[in-house]
Amino acid sequence: xxxVKNLVRTFNSGDRTIKPVNDVSFVLEQGTLASIVGxxxxxxxxxxxxxxxxxxxxxxxxxxDGVSLASLPDSKLTEYRRxxxxxxxxxxxxxxxxxxxxxxxxxxxxxxxxxxSRLERAKELLEQVQLDPSKHDRRINRLSGGEQQRVAIxxxxxxxxxxxxxxxxxxxxxxxxGDHIIELLSSLSRDHNTTILVVTHDRVLANKTDRxxxxxxxxxxxxxxxxxxxxxxx
Amino acid sequence: MSVLARSVGNxxxxxxxxxxxxxxxxxxxxxxxxxxxxxxxxxAKVQELNASVGTVLTVNPAGGQGFEGGGEPLTAAQAAxxxxxxxxxxxxxxxxxxxxxxxxxAAQAAQTAQTGQGGPGNQTGQAGPGGQAAxxxxxxxxxxxxxxxxxxxxxxxxxTTGSTGTTRQPVRxxxxxxxxxxxxxxxxxxxxxxxQGTGLGDYSAASTGALLGTTLxxxxxxxxxxxxxxxxxxxxxxxxxxxxxxxxxxxxxxxxPTAQTLAGTPGELSSMIVTxxxxxxxxxxxxxxxxxxxxxxxxxxxxxxxxxxVSSLDSVKNISFIAFIAALGTAGLIILLIMVMLVxxxxxxxxxxxxxxxxxxxxxLQFVLxxxxxxxxxxxxxxxxxxxxxxxxxxxxxxxxxxxxAATTGRGFPGGAGGAFQGGQRGPFGGASQxxxxxxxxxxxxxxxxxxxxxxxxxxxxxxxxxxLTARIRPIEVLRGE
Ligand SMILES: Nc1ncnc2c1ncn2[C@@H]1O[C@H](COP(=O)(O)OP(=O)(O)OP(=O)(O)O)[C@@H](O)[C@H]1O
Ligand SMILES: [Mg+2]
Numbered sequence: 001x002x003x004v005k006n007l008v009r010t011f012n013s014g015d016r017t018i019k020p021v022n023d024v025s026f027v028l029e030q031g032t033l034a035s036i037v038g039x040x041x042x043x044x045x046x047x048x049x050x051x052x053x054x055x056x057x058x059x060x061x062x063x064x065d066g067v068s069l070a071s072l073p074d075s076k077l078t079e080y081r082r083x084x085x086x087x088x089x090x091x092x093x094x095x096x097x098x099x100x101x102x103x104x105x106x107x108x109x110x111x112x113x114x115x116x117s118r119l120e121r122a123k124e125l126l127e128q129v130q131l132d133p134s135k136h137d138r139r140i141n142r143l144s145g146g147e148q149q150r151v152a153i154x155x156x157x158x159x160x161x162x163x164x165x166x167x168x169x170x171x172x173x174x175x176x177x178g179d180h181i182i183e184l185l186s187s188l189s190r191d192h193n194t195t196i197l198v199v200t201h202d203r204v205l206a207n208k209t210d211r212x213x214x215x216x217x218x219x220x221x222x223x224x225x226x227x228x229x230x231x232x233x234x
Numbered sequence: 235m236s237v238l239a240r241s242v243g244n245x246x247x248x249x250x251x252x253x254x255x256x257x258x259x260x261x262x263x264x265x266x267x268x269x270x271x272x273x274x275x276x277x278a279k280v281q282e283l284n285a286s287v288g289t290v291l292t293v294n295p296a297g298g299q300g301f302e303g304g305g306e307p308l309t310a311a312q313a314a315x316x317x318x319x320x321x322x323x324x325x326x327x328x329x330x331x332x333x334x335x336x337x338x339x340a341a342q343a344a345q346t347a348q349t350g351q352g353g354p355g356n357q358t359g360q361a362g363p364g365g366q367a368a369x370x371x372x373x374x375x376x377x378x379x380x381x382x383x384x385x386x387x388x389x390x391x392x393x394t395t396g397s398t399g400t401t402r403q404p405v406r407x408x409x410x411x412x413x414x415x416x417x418x419x420x421x422x423x424x425x426x427x428x429x430q431g432t433g434l435g436d437y438s439a440a441s442t443g444a445l446l447g448t449t450l451x452x453x454x455x456x457x458x459x460x461x462x463x464x465x466x467x468x469x470x471x472x473x474x475x476x477x478x479x480x481x482x483x484x485x486x487x488x489x490x491p492t493a494q495t496l497a498g499t500p501g502e503l504s505s506m507i508v509t510x511x512x513x514x515x516x517x518x519x520x521x522x523x524x525x526x527x528x529x530x531x532x533x534x535x536x537x538x539x540x541x542x543x544v545s546s547l548d549s550v551k552n553i554s555f556i557a558f559i560a561a562l563g564t565a566g567l568i569i570l571l572i573m574v575m576l577v578x579x580x581x582x583x584x585x586x587x588x589x590x591x592x593x594x595x596x597x598x599l600q601f602v603l604x605x606x607x608x609x610x611x612x613x614x615x616x617x618x619x620x621x622x623x624x625x626x627x628x629x630x631x632x633x634x635x636x637x638x639x640a641a642t643t644g645r646g647f648p649g650g651a652g653g654a655f656q657g658g659q660r661g662p663f664g665g666a667s668q669x670x671x672x673x674x675x676x677x678x679x680x681x682x683x684x685x686x687x688x689x690x691x692x693x694x695x696x697x698x699x700x701x702x703l704t705a706r707i708r709p710i711e712v713l714r715g716e
Contacts, residue, residue: 045713054589055710075593081709082591093586093712097247098240107590109236155590 002028002051002163002195007060009046020046021057022218028211030162031193033186035206038215044199045090047215048165051197052085053077064163082110086156088166090199092148096141100126100151103140107158125154130180145172153181157188164188164196170205182208237596241603244576245611252608255572259565259612264619266561267685271620272628273554274681280547289513290423291520293506294533307502312527316508319522321515327503328421329414329493333464333486336372370409371496374463377408378453379484410450412464412486413504414493420477423507426487431458431473440491443472447483464496508534550631558685562692565612569605569696577601577700577707584704585711598701605697606690613686620682 009021020043028034038044049055051062053069061070064084072080081087094103104122113121126136129150140148149172156164164185170178182205188194189210198209206212212223246252293316295307310327317325418426418433426433426445434443446456451474456462460471469488477483494500510519516536524534577584587597 049710049713052589053709054712055708078588078591078593081589085591087589089586089589089712091713093582093589095583095586097243106587106592110591110593110596115236159591 001030001065003063004051005061005063007047007050007062008058009043009050009055010058019043019218021050023060024215024218024220025060026213026220026222028195028197030195031189032211033189033196033198033209034211034213035198035200035209036213036215036220037200037203037206042215043218044215045167047220048087048167048197048199051163052087052165053080054087082107083159084162086159086161086164088149088152088156088164088169090167090171092145092152094140094148094151094155097139099137099139100131100143100147100154101136103151104154104158107155111159113159121158122154125157126151128157128184129154130177146174146177149173150177150181153184160192160194162194164194166196166198168199168201170200170202178202178205237600238603241600242607244600245604245607252611255568255608256611256615259568259608260615260619262561262565262568263609263612263616263686263689264623265616266558266565266689267616267620267682268624268627269554269558269561270685270688271624271678271681272631273551273558274678275624275628276547276551276554276631280544280551283544283547289510289516290536291508291510291516291523292423292535293508293523293527294504294535296529296531296533306531307499307504308506308532309503310501312532313503313506315526316506316523319508319519319526321511321519322508322523323511324417324507324509326415326417326419326423326507326509327490328416328505328507329490329497329499329502330504331412331414331464331493331497332370333373333375333410333412334370335376335410336374338376339372371412371465373410373412373465375410375450375454375486377410377484378447378449379408379480408484410484410486412488412493412496414488414490414496416490419507420475420482420487421505421507423509426475427477428473429476431471433473434487434489437489438491439489440495441489442467442469442492443488444469445473445475445487446471447485448474448476449480449483450485467496554628554631562688565609565689566692566696569609569693570699572608573601573605573697573700574703576604577703581707581711582714584707585709585714588707588709589712594705597704601701601704602694602697605693605700609689609693613689616689617682617686620685 004024004026007021007024008019010017010019020041024047036044036047046055050057053062053072057070061068063069064080069077069080095106098106101119101122104125105118108118108121123133123136127133131147131150131154135143135147140151143151149169153166153169156166166185169185170181173181185196185198186208189196198205200206214221214223293308293312308327313325313327316322413421415421416437418428418437420426428445429448431445434441434445444462451457451460451471454462456471458471458473461468462471463469464486475483475487477485488496490503491500494502508519508523510516520534520536524532527534584597588594
């Protein structure tokens with residue numbers, strides 16, 4: 001369970017102060033698939049970075065399974081990112097001179113997983129995101145944007161995190177591959193009780209999630225719940 | 235993929251830059267290693283010299299330093315007195331002769347008469363200790379040391395090189411040192427290194443055998459069994475020796491009585507080489523010896539001729555050590571700067587690693603290892619550079635530090651004789667530069683390994699600062715645009 005309490009993040013840009021996240025509160029039960037929509041620059045990525053402990057809030061707190069992130073020292077936050085969080089970055093942020101498999105293996109290496117099982121699992125994950133096996137050993141900077149996006153998703157899943165934060169995970173994918181990724185994410189939340197928060201501009205994707213939020217001028221509002229089954233057939 | 239594999243991969247990410255960095259590092263490391271090798275070589279030489287002169291005292295007639303005929307010659311009785319001094323283990327008398335090529339001497343005498351310049355009897359610039367005028371005799375031998383190369387400007391002004399040509403004899407040729415010795419030792423008391431043939435057998439008896447320096451024998455096309463003359467008396471070469479220096483090899487050793495007879499001074503000694511039984515007793519023995527012989531009669535010196543050489547070499551040793559440290563520091567600085575640059579350049583990527591949960595120490599280690607990969611490459615090429623350059627560097631260091639200083643002779647030049655010497659021949663005989671030939675700065679694997687270990691130590695220190703800088707990079711860097 002993740003509880004977000006009065007979260008605020010302000011930036012000073014020149015003489016102006018901007019508040020992309022301004023007093024945001026919500027609670028997500030474990031296993032929920034949720035989405036956030038909002039205009040460009042509305043603060044969606046900023047909010048995700050606070051939930052993923054990449055950044056520290058100006059005020060407020062995020063409590064994960066009863067543990068307040070604000071109270072944790074940096075080393076514990078690193079451990080939290082490694083163990084509990086799977087982050088899919090808007091810009092993918094893969095290591096360009098490593099292969100797809102090596103990129104997926106990285107979080108497992110940091111978590112101390114044995115090399116043989118790292119490799120096995122990395123290949124498995126890349127197959128799950130439908131990356132052609134011939135491209136598993138290819139260096140990242142020789143993959144297309146959509147291919148990189150799928151490697152980024154596979155990497156986020158590597159350590160079986162309990163919270164996946166995905167920033168526009170289908171932005172670079174064709175409809176069919178995008179649908180597959182959505183299916184992959186919802187099966188994770190369904191079958192593995194993984195909490196998933198997806199930032200998206202894609203209404204179809206948003207409509208398939210259990211809960212839908214909208215971020216506007218730093219404020220988060222929830223849109224009326226829909227039946228998942230209905231959304232899936234829409 | 236391990237941290238190490240990633241570090242190696244990162245080191246080669248930008249191949250052109252890596253090549254440039256490795257090249258610069260190789261020069262710095264090569265210089266450092268060459269300096270270390272030079273330092274070790276000179277250090278070893280200094281130790282060797284100290285050991286060789288360590289227990290030897292030289293006794294010369296009193297008041298003889300630098301002047302001809304200063305003081306009474308030493309006698310056999312004084313040798314006995316010296317031998318009776320406590321802790322003295324051996325006393326070897328020597329009698330020095332100065333040999334001149336007969337033809338050259340004649341030519342020079344003629345020229346001197348005309349110009350009134352220099353010539354025999356000019357007593358300036360005598361470098362060696364010893365006050366007794368060594369007898370100058372004529373010989374069929376030609377000196378192996380080319381006066382022209384020894385910086386005697388007077389000589390060069392005369393337009394001759396002193397040793398070339400059969401049609402035109404040099405106007406002034408260098409003398410050859412002939413020393414009568416009472417044992418098989420050279421003038422510094424070191425055992426003679428006989429490379430061919432045999433010694434003279436009984437050094438206390440007259441004999442027509444002679445030992446020639448290798449270069450002198452070569453110059454005169456002599457080998458074991460060949461003959462030559464001194465004052466029309468024929469001598470046979472029984473052995474060749476290598477003194478290790480050009481000057482030392484331009485010499486002849488005959489038995490002491492033979493030399494005394496030739497000089498017409500039976501029972502007299504030019505100098506005595508006194509060996510003390512241990513290093514610890516040298517100082518006491520020196521004092522006792524001086525007291526026993528009387529300071530008005532004899533001068534006791536302790537390896538004095540080599541002292542200047544040793545101190546010159548010591549300064550070379552210090553300079554090379556400082557240069558080693560400086561070059562090592564430069565290598566460390568290069569690594570530091572390049573790693574700081576790399577950390578700045580890869581800020582975002584470091585952010586990514588942190589965002590996906592890499593601990594600070596893993597990232598730091600990755601950068602240190604990358605620096606070590608660069609250091610290893612730099613060391614490999616640097617060691618190659620050093621193995622080619624160290625001899626040249628050692629020579630350059632020694633010659634630039636000793637060219638003016640040492641005014642004493644390297645090998646206890648039997649001094650005192652006015653003879654044909656003009657001033658200005660000190661340089662080439664300057665102790666340390668004579669020793670130059672014998673300092674071979676060969677790059678021993680052990681020294682190179684030690685130097686490379688130091689390079690790695692410095693590389694780790696240099697890489698530690700940027701590695702610690704990575705700890706301050708925040709994971710949020712990942713969201714910043716490039
Ligand atoms: N480090 C920063 N310093 C100053 N302003 C920032 C910083 N990071 C983000 N911002 C600003 O905060 C606002 C929200 O940015 P954010 O990246 O969260 O938007 P977003 O909703 O993810 O947009 P998009 O849909 O385009 O990805 C933007 O106006 C951005 O310019
Ligand atoms: Mg964004």
